[in-house]
Amino acid sequence: MNDLGAAAATALHLVLTADPALAQIVLLSLRVSCSALLIASLVGLPLGALLAVARFPGRSAILTMLNALMGLPPVVAGLLIYLLLSRSGPLGHLGLLFTPGAMIVAQALLITPILAALSRQVLEGLWEEYAEQLRSFGAGPVRAVPTLLWDGRFALLTVLLAGFGRASAEVGAVMIVGGNIEGFTRVMTTAIALETSAGNLPLALALGLVLMTIVLVVNALAQASRDFATRAGA
Amino acid sequence: MRAPDTILPLRAEGLGFSAGGVAILSDVALTLEAGSPSIIVGPNGAGKSVLLRLLHGLLTPSTGRVLWAGDAARRQAMVFQRPVLLRRSVLANAVYPLALAGIPAASREARACAALEMVGLAALADRPARRLSGGEQQRLALARAAALSPEVLFLDEPCASLDPAATRAVEEIVGRLAARGTKIVMTTHDLGQARRLAGEVLFLNRGRLSEQTPAALFFSQPATPEAAAFLRGELVW
Numbered sequence: 455m456n457d458l459g460a461a462a463a464t465a466l467h468l469v470l471t472a473d474p475a476l477a478q479i480v481l482l483s484l485r486v487s488c489s490a491l492l493i494a495s496l497v498g499l500p501l502g503a504l505l506a507v508a509r510f511p512g513r514s515a516i517l518t519m520l521n522a523l524m525g526l527p528p529v530v531a532g533l534l535i536y537l538l539l540s541r542s543g544p545l546g547h548l549g550l551l552f553t554p555g556a557m558i559v560a561q562a563l564l565i566t567p568i569l570a571a572l573s574r575q576v577l578e579g580l581w582e583e584y585a586e587q588l589r590s591f592g593a594g595p596v597r598a599v600p601t602l603l604w605d606g607r608f609a610l611l612t613v614l615l616a617g618f619g620r621a622s623a624e625v626g627a628v629m630i631v632g633g634n635i636e637g638f639t640r641v642m643t644t645a646i647a648l649e650t651s652a653g654n655l656p657l658a659l660a661l662g663l664v665l666m667t668i669v670l671v672v673n674a675l676a677q678a679s680r681d682f683a684t685r686a687g688a
Numbered sequence: 689m690r691a692p693d694t695i696l697p698l699r700a701e702g703l704g705f706s707a708g709g710v711a712i713l714s715d716v717a718l719t720l721e722a723g724s725p726s727i728i729v730g731p732n733g734a735g736k737s738v739l740l741r742l743l744h745g746l747l748t749p750s751t752g753r754v755l756w757a758g759d760a761a762r763r764q765a766m767v768f769q770r771p772v773l774l775r776r777s778v779l780a781n782a783v784y785p786l787a788l789a790g791i792p793a794a795s796r797e798a799r800a801c802a803a804l805e806m807v808g809l810a811a812l813a814d815r816p817a818r819r820l821s822g823g824e825q826q827r828l829a830l831a832r833a834a835a836l837s838p839e840v841l842f843l844d845e846p847c848a849s850l851d852p853a854a855t856r857a858v859e860e861i862v863g864r865l866a867a868r869g870t871k872i873v874m875t876t877h878d879l880g881q882a883r884r885l886a887g888e889v890l891f892l893n894r895g896r897l898s899e900q901t902p903a904a905l906f907f908s909q910p911a912t913p914e915a916a917a918f919l920r921g922e923l924v925w
Contacts, residue, residue, distance in 0.1 A: 584772055584774075586768065587772035590744065590765065590766045590768075591784075591788050591789075592761065592788055597788070601774070605774050605776070606775075
């Protein structure tokens with residue numbers, strides 16, 4: 455118990471003094487997850503919007519698959535990217551394996567289905583509300599997409615935050631394609647795994663504190679966005 | 689003298705609409721000329737809203753066709769019973785259809801502001817549209833339709849959800865648009881409103897057009913017994 459107390463105290467000290475090793479890990483984590491979110495949103499949001507407005511045979515099969523992919527295990531996402539990027543794989547010549555680049559790709563793969571499926575849900579509800587009026591103005595489904603994306607901005611922000619939360623919390627994908635190399639591909643989640651199993655509790659606890667704080671902040675932002683939207687009448 | 693470039697008269701021939709095996713409209717034939725407002729009345733479920741949507745082009749007829757005298761694509765607009773407003777400011781809502789119609793950016797805001805002036809919402813231009821009252825929202829819907837300067841304005845029971853004061857404001861705007869030359873085609877279940885606004889009345893019952901008569905004549909001497917019963921306030925089906 456005393457060890458735990460001492461570890462916690464050290465952890466707090468590391469956080470409050472912005473220990474360089476800690477800071478480097480946190481910044482890398484944020485960089486990887488934010489970049490992954492950017493790429494995933496460029497693919498996922500328009501895809502969700504198009505699925506929301508388009509009607510074609512096979513649509514419900516695609517939606518079912520997309521929903522299922524929301525539950526893609528991070529280790530599997532990591533495995534898929536590993537197979538692509540390994541030296542004997544089709545994209546091995548890019549030399550991305552065991553670099554932050556590979557981690558970004560893996561996390562982007564992981565969260566794109568989440569962004570697409572959730573934004574589809576949001577925007578389909580919006581389209582149902584707007585369709586008749588927009589068509590009366592001469593805007594067909596495709597022309598409606600930018601309108602839906604902007605009008606759904608608060609709900610879509612929540613979707614983005616959900617994607618970011620998923621990315622920053624996962625271990626498996628970045629562990630496999632990143633290799634958890636100290637100072638290069640070690641992020642918060644993989645560092646916690648490593649330091650805990652090595653018995654280095656203070657650093658693990660400190661990282662855990664920061665990660666929890668980030669999770670709480672993300673959720674608070676999502677809630678604030680919803681509240682603001684309601685109050686602003688949006 | 690060359691005939692003006694107009695999309696009226698609007699003709700419907702043999703118009704029918706079925707959904708799920710149920711015939712909602714059957715064999716409707718009508719001609720709507722430019723001029724005073726045409727008000728469509730009839731019991732609930734008669735098919736008034738469906739008829740309006742067929743004429744506006746939102747629904748495809750199961751049988752028959754709708755014929756305009758010109759290219760009607762951007763020269764008609766519709767106001768629905770419940771206004772659907774975008775999650776933006778009042779002014780942005782008024783500008784939106786102008787942007788869709790390809791009106792150059794420079795003149796969009798001026799036209800939108802003029803439309804808002806006309807309906808008395810200019811002071812609320814920056815307010816989020818969805819924070820307006822029901823009556824104000826419907827006036828905004830009218831403003832953005834009017835901003836397009838349509839030749840024909842369809843209105844589907846625009847006052848059904850409004851209190852009397854808001855109803856009166858809407859009727860006044862509709863009257864002004866009619867005076868400016870916009871052809872009004874409106875459905876209502878409020879006979880008083882029909883009396884106030886109609887130039888001619890179309891009586892729809894059970895999916896069929898029973899009468900199309902100048903207003904004064906319709907209210908004093910309806911041609912069909914169903915219309916007479918309806919005017920007396922009886923339940924008709």
